[in-house]
Amino acid sequence: MKDQICYDDYQKTASWLLSQTQHRPKVAIICGSGLGMLADALKCQDSFPYSDIPGFPQSTVQGHAGRLVFGELKGKTCVCMQGRFHMYEGHSLCKTTFPVRVFKLLGVETLIVTNAAGSLADSYQVGDIMIIKDHINFPGLAGLNPLNGPNDDKFGPRFPPMSGVYDKDLRKIAFDLCKSMGVSQFVQEGVYCMVGGPNFESIAEARLLHRLGVDAVGMSTAPEVVVATHCGMRVFGLSLITNKVVKSYNDTESVNHEAVLEVSKLRSQTLQMLVTELVSRMDINNNTT
């Protein structure tokens, strides 16, 4: 896939998908590492391996199946990415966010992002679910932004605001749902920070992030949210805390991807229920043709 992607490229992929499925999703869900089971709750599925979808990049990371699944969650039509693309895989940022603009052209209005993340906040525990309140896009601050290059006005403005992008109403609904599900004791709300990866943080880097007020760190999500916000989508995000980031030189533990995937499994059912109930409460005009 070439690096410069133009409107026609997104349109071609969207048209192909529309010709292959009757589903017309209003909600898109991006599954984080080990969280692909979120798609299992979809009814009346049509699914497409990324390798079959014209123009789609390919997943290369363990725990990211590489499949696009259309279906219904409690009668609401959704499309779910079982596997996302990361900058460290060697994709350009406009490739990692390619699906988001395709979703826009499919008619998606709300993007739900999920990820596995390490915690910096002292009060967080492994297995906590963090409702994302805001993000720090470290690569973005350093000039690595998926919106770099000529702006396409068909998608959005040259200088999009990024304040208040994680929808307040959806966050409130999610909190209330967690209470009624009896899981609020392990639900947090906080700031996610994207770093480039693929290495996990050094202790000095972890301490820096902690001092900056970061609650959870990962290697994804922010570029997808930037592109979704640019094209006017509503955004909701969840981080599953899969590990505590090592911040002390006395700490002998270290993190690895297998441990991240293990913890993802632990909370998979709760996350699936939360996302399903959240979607069912969304104010969506469902056109099914």
Ligand SMILES: O=P(O)(O)O[C@H]1O[C@H](CO)[C@@H](O)[C@H]1O
């Ligand atoms: O952000 P997701 O895709 O959930 O994956 C997270 O898990 C991987 C590290 O274990 C990294 O890719 C990190 O970003």
Ligand code: HPA
């Ligand atoms: O500790 C982490 N750091 C960065 N990315 C991650 N993804 C899961 N855990 C982590």
